[in-house]
Amino acid sequence: MSIVDRVRQRRLINRQNRAIDRAWMTAPTQSMRDEIAIFAQRKTF
Incomplete structure (x- = not known):
C-alpha cells in the first residue's frame, strides 16, 4: 500500500468517524444512540 493510499x-x-459522531449527537432518543454506538463498534476498515 502506498503512502497516498x-x-x-x-x-x-x-x-466516517465524524459522520458517526454527528449522527450520535443529533439522535433524538437514547435507543437510537445505542444503535449508532453498536454500528460504530462493528464497522470494519
Whole structure:
C-alpha cells in the first residue's frame, strides 16, 4: 500500500468517524444512540 493510499484511507476513516459522531449527537432518543454506538463498534476498515 502506498503512502497516498494510506493517507486516503485515513481521511476516509476520519470522515466516517465524524459522520458517526454527528449522527450520535443529533439522535433524538437514547435507543437510537445505542444503535449508532453498536454500528460504530462493528464497522470494519
